[in-house]
Amino acid sequence: MTKKWLDEVYGKTNSELYDNWNNYHEQVIDGLGWKCHILAAQWIADNFAEGTEVADIGCGNGQVGIGLQAHDYKIDGYDINQPMLDRFIAKNYRSIQIHDITKAPLPKKYKCITAIGVLTIGHVDASASKNLADSLTDDGLLYCSMGKHNVDWYFEGGWSSQKDLEVIKIEPIHSLTTPEGNKQYHNMITFKKSKKT
16 A cells, blocks of 8 residues: 555545445555544544434444444434445444435434545545535534645645634544555544634
């Protein structure tokens, strides 16, 4: 797996990237040491009581839930890609279903929402901020990862100027290392619903 391969990932559509990515876990989780989903699971455990309803947007094959297996949360997984849901490996989700957050808010409001590997180039941009805000309860929180590509944080490409979500915290983290030893970084961002909307 090369840096060139990683760069090409960001140029593919969701379908091109995930429909036939049968070894995602081996390549990304095991091979690159991707850890944003682990941080999301820890954030949930640190901030929400067990029994809380959690929405995992872009749930893929269930990585956030795997990190919560020792806890009792009511996790609903949402993803735009049916083949990834067909390869679901987590056992502790209450439900999994197709949903495109760029088209509509979630079917119900949640106090806790994660979006790991979702708010990134070629996936979901800041035009979805209203749908995300409308999916949160008034006291709800959204925890997400946004990658650093080239020289600019993806956050600056529209998310910093949208009016629907308000930043509570931004934490830059080393998110994975390529086989060549190149480090990649992400911002882990906590949002709440903006009072301006």
